[in-house]
Amino acid sequence: MTRPLLPRLLPCAALSLAALLSAPAALAQEKVLRIAMTAADIPRTLGQPDQGFEGNRFTGIPMYDALTHWDLSKADAASVLIPGLATSWAVDAKDKTKWVFKLRPGVKFHDGSELNADSVVWNVRKVLDKDAVHFDASQVGVTASRMPTLRSARKIDNLTVELTTSEPDAFLPLNLTNLFIASPAHWQKKFDAASSANPGATPADKAKAAWTAFAADASGSGPFKMARFVARERLELVPNKTYWDPKRTPKVDRVVLLPMPEANARTAAIMSGQVDWIEAPSPDAMAAIQGRGHKIYFNQQPHVWPWQLSFAEGSPWLDKRVRQAANLCVDRTGLLKLLGGMMGSPKGTVPPGHPWWGNPKFDIRYDVAAGKKLMEEAGHTPAKPLKVKVQISASGSGQMQPLPMNEFVQQSLKQCGFDVQFDVIEWNTLFTNWRKGAKDPSANGANAINVSFAAMDPFFAMVRFTSTKTFPPVSNNWGYFGNAEFDKLIADARTSFDDKARDAALAKLHARIVEEAPFVWIAHDVGPRAIAAKVKGVVQPRSWFIDLAPVTVD
Amino acid sequence: MFAYLLRRIGYALPIMAGVALVCFALVHLAPGDPLVSILPPDASADLAAQMRTLYGFDRSYPEQFAVWVWRALQGDLGTSIASGRPVTTEVMTAVGNTLRLAVLATFIGFVLGSLFGFVGGYFQRAWPDRLASTLAVLGVSVPHYWLGMVMVIIFSAILGWLPATGGGPGDKDWAWDWNHLQYMVLPAITMSVIPMGIIARTVRALVAEILAQEFIVGLRAKGLTHLGIFAHVVKNAAPTALAVMGLQLGYLLGGSILIETVFAWPGTGFLLNSAIFQRDLPLLQGTILVLAMFFVVLNLLVDMLQTLLDPRIARA
Numbered sequence: 001m002t003r004p005l006l007p008r009l010l011p012c013a014a015l016s017l018a019a020l021l022s023a024p025a026a027l028a029q030e031k032v033l034r035i036a037m038t039a040a041d042i043p044r045t046l047g048q049p050d051q052g053f054e055g056n057r058f059t060g061i062p063m064y065d066a067l068t069h070w071d072l073s074k075a076d077a078a079s080v081l082i083p084g085l086a087t088s089w090a091v092d093a094k095d096k097t098k099w100v101f102k103l104r105p106g107v108k109f110h111d112g113s114e115l116n117a118d119s120v121v122w123n124v125r126k127v128l129d130k131d132a133v134h135f136d137a138s139q140v141g142v143t144a145s146r147m148p149t150l151r152s153a154r155k156i157d158n159l160t161v162e163l164t165t166s167e168p169d170a171f172l173p174l175n176l177t178n179l180f181i182a183s184p185a186h187w188q189k190k191f192d193a194a195s196s197a198n199p200g201a202t203p204a205d206k207a208k209a210a211w212t213a214f215a216a217d218a219s220g221s222g223p224f225k226m227a228r229f230v231a232r233e234r235l236e237l238v239p240n241k242t243y244w245d246p247k248r249t250p251k252v253d254r255v256v257l258l259p260m261p262e263a264n265a266r267t268a269a270i271m272s273g274q275v276d277w278i279e280a281p282s283p284d285a286m287a288a289i290q291g292r293g294h295k296i297y298f299n300q301q302p303h304v305w306p307w308q309l310s311f312a313e314g315s316p317w318l319d320k321r322v323r324q325a326a327n328l329c330v331d332r333t334g335l336l337k338l339l340g341g342m343m344g345s346p347k348g349t350v351p352p353g354h355p356w357w358g359n360p361k362f363d364i365r366y367d368v369a370a371g372k373k374l375m376e377e378a379g380h381t382p383a384k385p386l387k388v389k390v391q392i393s394a395s396g397s398g399q400m401q402p403l404p405m406n407e408f409v410q411q412s413l414k415q416c417g418f419d420v421q422f423d424v425i426e427w428n429t430l431f432t433n434w435r436k437g438a439k440d441p442s443a444n445g446a447n448a449i450n451v452s453f454a455a456m457d458p459f460f461a462m463v464r465f466t467s468t469k470t471f472p473p474v475s476n477n478w479g480y481f482g483n484a485e486f487d488k489l490i491a492d493a494r495t496s497f498d499d500k501a502r503d504a505a506l507a508k509l510h511a512r513i514v515e516e517a518p519f520v521w522i523a524h525d526v527g528p529r530a531i532a533a534k535v536k537g538v539v540q541p542r543s544w545f546i547d548l549a550p551v552t553v554d
Numbered sequence: 555m556f557a558y559l560l561r562r563i564g565y566a567l568p569i570m571a572g573v574a575l576v577c578f579a580l581v582h583l584a585p586g587d588p589l590v591s592i593l594p595p596d597a598s599a600d601l602a603a604q605m606r607t608l609y610g611f612d613r614s615y616p617e618q619f620a621v622w623v624w625r626a627l628q629g630d631l632g633t634s635i636a637s638g639r640p641v642t643t644e645v646m647t648a649v650g651n652t653l654r655l656a657v658l659a660t661f662i663g664f665v666l667g668s669l670f671g672f673v674g675g676y677f678q679r680a681w682p683d684r685l686a687s688t689l690a691v692l693g694v695s696v697p698h699y700w701l702g703m704v705m706v707i708i709f710s711a712i713l714g715w716l717p718a719t720g721g722g723p724g725d726k727d728w729a730w731d732w733n734h735l736q737y738m739v740l741p742a743i744t745m746s747v748i749p750m751g752i753i754a755r756t757v758r759a760l761v762a763e764i765l766a767q768e769f770i771v772g773l774r775a776k777g778l779t780h781l782g783i784f785a786h787v788v789k790n791a792a793p794t795a796l797a798v799m800g801l802q803l804g805y806l807l808g809g810s811i812l813i814e815t816v817f818a819w820p821g822t823g824f825l826l827n828s829a830i831f832q833r834d835l836p837l838l839q840g841t842i843l844v845l846a847m848f849f850v851v852l853n854l855l856v857d858m859l860q861t862l863l864d865p866r867i868a869r870a
Binding site: 036040041044046050137138140141142144145148208211212215228230231232233234236256258259260261262264265268269271272273274428431432473474475 | 587589592593597598599601604605608609633635636637638639640644647648703706707710711714717718719720721722724815816817818820824825827828831832833
């Protein structure tokens with residue numbers, strides 16, 4: 001005998017209704033922070049993120065620790081280096097290519113395994129030792145390039161590790177902020193699972209499968225743990241309640257990261273309440289966003305938007321007076337207006353007050369009279385202008401608004417006797433050309449290039465643009481700027497192992513760079529983000545990065 | 555009939571081979587470094603060379619093509635340089651998302667397009683025709699990404715009725731409930747306007763042409779009702795309308811880069827956008843190849859369906 005359908009369905013319906021009604025209540029209790037990133041995909045989650053520093057910001061720093069960290073707790077001071085998984089470090093007194101790092105005791109990865117010297121050695125080998133089973137080519141590029149002199153790691157004892165560099169390099173502790181420490185034990189589990197699933201596969205294929213599985217179920221030691229990962233759609237993070245730094249124990253219950261590359265889509269998402277935080281809102285929507293009660297956060301950011309000048313034979317920029325004149329003739333206040341206030345006016349690569357500032361004798365400012373005078377001395381007037389050609393892109397990551405900004409600068413420089421022409425090319429092509437240099441046919445006759453860059457550490461901020469060892473194709477000294485004086489200043493900085501002495505040496509280098517003006521410093525990005533009023537505790541430091549741990553949601 | 559099908563499949567094979575070659579060549583002709591997403595421009599020259607070897611970009615183009623095709627024939631489209639995930643998984647997930655959206659958009663476009671087309675065809679030069687034709691022209695003329703943005707502003711930002719972006723509430727699996735469907739409404743409507751316009755214009759012309767034919771006069775003379783005549787018109791217009799719908803579905807399956815980017819819909823258009831910007835060659839090649847194959851197969855299916863509806867085509 002069969003029972004009537006309705007009585008059988010009623011309990012199910014009642015249960016479903018109860019679940020439906022209780023679900024929103026449970027969700028309401030959970031404090032969720034929803035963030036729309038500019039990336040088109042979730043940055044890689046396996047330890048070494050891609051997508052530039054946005055990757056480090058959202059899948060590196062929250063989920064992983066490095067041996068050294070940036071201090072992201074202050075909005076009104078430069079972000080400086082602080083201990084991370086290493087409590088202290090020192091260079092070997094006799095052999096300056098060897099560094100000893102003391103590790104923080106009691107740190108555990110999200111999978112419960114312990115951090116020790118073996119973990120650090122394993123993480124160095126993942127990108128530097130091609131013979132290691134867990135070597136992963138896909139992580140090499142973004143890691144090795146950010147710590148170019150690191151060569152190997154060796155365990156001294158359970159909590160002490162020795163790192164070796166190819167040459168004495170005082171920048172190593174700064175570079176190590178980019179080496180995120182993943183859990184070897186968790187990876188091994190993934191490798192074993194891959195071996196069981198496909199015993200006939202080569203070790204390299206098993207390792208590849210293990211890394212893919214690790215990326216979908218990652219384990220670091222950071223303040224947030226991975227809770228859910230849907231490729232190209234969302235990454236959900238939950239607090240690591242046992243995080244070793246109580247000041248960075250997360251205050252929200254869940255962070256949801258959503259890739260949203262289109263600025264208008266991000267703007268619509270925050271306006272409709274679909275997310276609580278958007279990166280880089282549409283500049284012309286700032287007022288509307290604020291009109292809805294949301295807040296715009298921004299701060300000085302080590303993100304330089306310059307023209308990098310050519311010193312190749314025949315370049316119009318070989319005359320220092322011309323270079324300085326261009327720096328004096330850019331109306332940065334007007335540009336600031338054009339960008340709705342979302343710009344920093346540069347005084348150099350780093351701002352005054354920064355440990356590497358160095359009080360240069362040349363003051364970058366808007367002074368048309370002084371600029372004209374220098375140009376006249378160099379033999380150029382508005383009636384007899386100097387022709388310059390700049391290679392620029394129409395868009396691109398970190399490029400702010402390249403077309404209107406460059407056109408504004410073009411008009412601004414005209415008054416001082418510059419006749420600026422542009423060679424507008426696609427962003428990836430410009431980026432590739434940057435490496436080829438001003439003497440390469442790809443420059444297409446340009447004697448300046450407009451590629452914005454991060455200035456987080458000394459190598460990226462200064463060395464790669466001013467050393468004779470970084471001429472193309474080795475690195476980004478596109479304009480072939482450099483001489484014995486700069487090589488010595490760089491060598492002094494690289495071999496000053498005391499933090500203060502290193503900063504002092506870098507300050508000297510920076511001051512000389514500003515005085516010699518191998519760039520026209522036009523703007524610094526200020527990293528604007530729109531955040532809903534209910535989100536509290538946001539500290540936007542003077543950095544590319546931001547700490548999600550202290551953020552709360554009302 | 556069987557011979558016709560075999561012949562059609564035979565035609566499809568060289569098209570597929572040609573598509574693979576063109577796809578590989580175009581992707582490699584584009585400027586930029588394929589390792590740009592994982593190799594910052596400040597990487598040393600040694601490191602760049604090492605990475606090129608590790609990813610096989612140091613091999614000759616014919617060799618790279620041969621390896622790619624051989625693996626593709628075995629169902630392996632390689633690994634995405636940027637994400638490290640298998641391209642086949644990436645593409646098939648995106649195809650699933652786009653298919654869902656494209657089918658709904660095509661359905662909306664087909665229903666509205668057919669409605670406007672029949673109305674226009676039946677009431678030629680009267681006001682219903684003018685209205686239907688205006689809507690059809692608007693459908694093919696209005697930039698759909700602009701329409702998408704306007705709808706987002708109205709229905710999401712101002713009214714707050716529908717989500718502005720995203721592919722769903724974030725559940726692991728898709729479900730056909732309002733919680734999920736609401737994410738499809740705006741992108742599907744935006745996506746449907748072009749097929750709607752094209753189908754409406756095609757159907758209108760067809761209906762007008764069929765109504766002018768002698769057999770319609772004969773049917774009227776026999777005293778058939780309007781509904782009866784309408785059934786004959788539908789039957790005669792259906793093969794062409796279906797062919798147009800099939801083509802539109804094929805186009806939409808390619809995903810609209812603009813619409814999917816505006817709505818952050820994780821489909822093939824969004825994937826292509828990401829692959830282009832990251833110069834992710836394996837992902838770009840794999841996605842284009844799969845979409846082209848879908849298009850070829852879809853055309854084949856439409857041809858077969860047309861043959862079933864009108865056996866004269868097979869005999870031609």
